[in-house]
Amino acid sequence: MAFAALNIVFLISGVSALIYQTAWQRMLGMFGGSDSISATLVVGAFLFGLGIGSHLAGVYADRLTSRRAVVAFALCELGIAAFGAISRWVFYDFFFGELVGVAESRWSIFAMLFVGLLWPTTLMGMSLPFLAKAIVRQIDRSATAIGWLYGLNTIGAGLGAVLAGWWLVGTYGYPATIWLAALLNALVGVVALLVAPAMRVDDAQPPRRGAAARIGAGVWRWCLLMLVSGFIIISLEIVWFRLIGLMLQSNAYTFALVLSVFLLGDGLGIIAGAYWVPRIRDPKAFFVGLQGVVAVYAVGSIWALYGVFDRSQAFRVFVENDAMSQLATNWPLILGLTMVLVLPPSFLLGLSFPIAQRAVQDDPAVVGQRVGLIQLFNILGNTAGSIFTGLFLLHWLGTSATLRLLAAIGIVFTTMLLVTHGRSMVPRRLAGTAVVWVGLASLVVAFPGGREFWGKLHHAEPAHTVHFAEDRTGVTLLRVTPAGHGTFFIQGHSQARLPFIDMHGLLGAMGPLVHPDPKRVLLIGVGGAATPYAAGVNPQTRHIRAVEIVGSAFEVLDSFAATNGGSAIARVRADARYEWVLGDGRRDLFIAEGRWDVIEADAILPKTSHSGMLYSAEFFQQVRARLADGGIAVQWAPTERIVDTFAAVFPHVVRVQNILLGSDRPIPFDMAAFRARLAEPAVAEYLAHGGYCCIGIDRLAGERIRGVWGPDTVRRTADLNTDLFPKDEYYLNR
Incomplete structure (x- = not known):
């Protein structure tokens, strides 16, 4: 009964851990920036803390009795709950509110993230070694017991990702979601304390010294194998996030969708491995062969998607259309595609953990140590995969070449298997291994390049001219027809058209034309340069700072400008008034010097992931604080909630169509x-040089002003967007 209770509470602990990760990643993203670089650093710091905790618990777990090990686990859970209760203050009020302007370099940001996450993640990492020490009774069944324990925890994490990403955050907001996770941790801790008296008190092991304390070479080899396996799976996860996220237009729900399928597959694989592990005769051969099978399936399934993408009308819902908006119709395709790509390789790599435990667990006196050590190296591989793939491989090689590299790593594993076990294999297994090797080699050679791969996924046709760039921040593609009509995509979103459409002209030009002397203009979002171009309409403007979060957008703009020298894009990129900045626009408001006559936010769809940070009351307050005396904020407002949020912050507001002007002074419109x-x-x-039609902009502005607010105008403040409750971003929960 006690063992069953511990398994159940460890599942619940996994639920709370992923709820925390979802919420904390958002709040720390405000501090470090909401770009993919910051997200990678947050994940890296989170994983590194888990590794430290796993190592510390592995060192001390075996010295405890089973009862004390359960008590130690309970204290870890209660410590996590305590931090969870204050985490909103730590990460949002203190880090974002007080320190956001202090850390300027990426590595100083990583150091501060690591310090901030060290308390809870270390305690999370300690939990498995302590529980493993408590539940293992027979060393020959240790891999099964530990596999079930860790598998349930991972399944709980998958459930936590679903609950947080699809329901809790969008329905109740981040603070309430974090409080729920803290209550779950407290419940786990209390239950563990109640269970502890039923555990043994006579199985503590004295610390070993000398030769007995040494870890054998075989264990270290398994640590290295788990490190490489951890690197592979996290690298694949990052590729899946990029691929599926782009296909679903970087929707707010995509992260939870991919992460939950990945964790559920991994957890089921761990449990399946715990069941099958006694039947595996040669764990090392099985493990090595498994890595090749995972690589050939993961890379091969993406190659297969590329092959069929333009052959079925079903895939037209992706990229150019928002598949999530028609979820009732499209959910089988969305979920099915995610499961086909993510679930099998996650399941297969989940088998690795119990297999490794079977190989290293040969002494009941060091169960906790071996669990902690294997978990530590697997987490170190995860951390390395997260940082190296997210920050360097995707930047240097792109998605296509990164997948080729992962296939090449699979070839190394498969070759190792053939060299060491080929002669002893039965013919069927030898043939299967050879097929995997040939499949991996074929993928290394035949997988399409980045332009071809992403071009097809953006529905580019042979007659189209494709300008493409990819780096660590994202994927940008401009698709131009022979007639000169183009669509500019960033992370799957259609951000601009060629020629530029009049709505972007109205949005960009209104502030500089209404303000009597707009010398300094700040633009948040560059996109396809349509809004920034229009913002340069007033010759009185001397300095325009344009901030874009996806660096590949600049590369694509320059690629187009190089072959279209007379275009508006070439003109704006060559205009000396513009300062082009790669970074997070929200963060840039803190660090950019001086005040601004006009601050404009480009037309960003509110359902885009992290867009809520640019539609919140706190963001508008920050904009207001950085305006010069009499300065004007310009904001696209596609929802009434955004209108209400904007109007709640600025004393004077004018609404022209779906464009808002806000200021501390009456607006001369x-x-x-x-x-x-x-x-x-x-x-x-x-x-006109930008393709804008002044008559079209005039008509778009309308015959009358849609609304005017003064200081005494009654505002609707009951239903606003805030940093910690971005309601429009989580539109499916409304």
């Missing part, structure tokens, strides 16, 4: 005067 500015020859010529 007059429709007739605005139309007169559009008709000025210099203004009309500049906009």
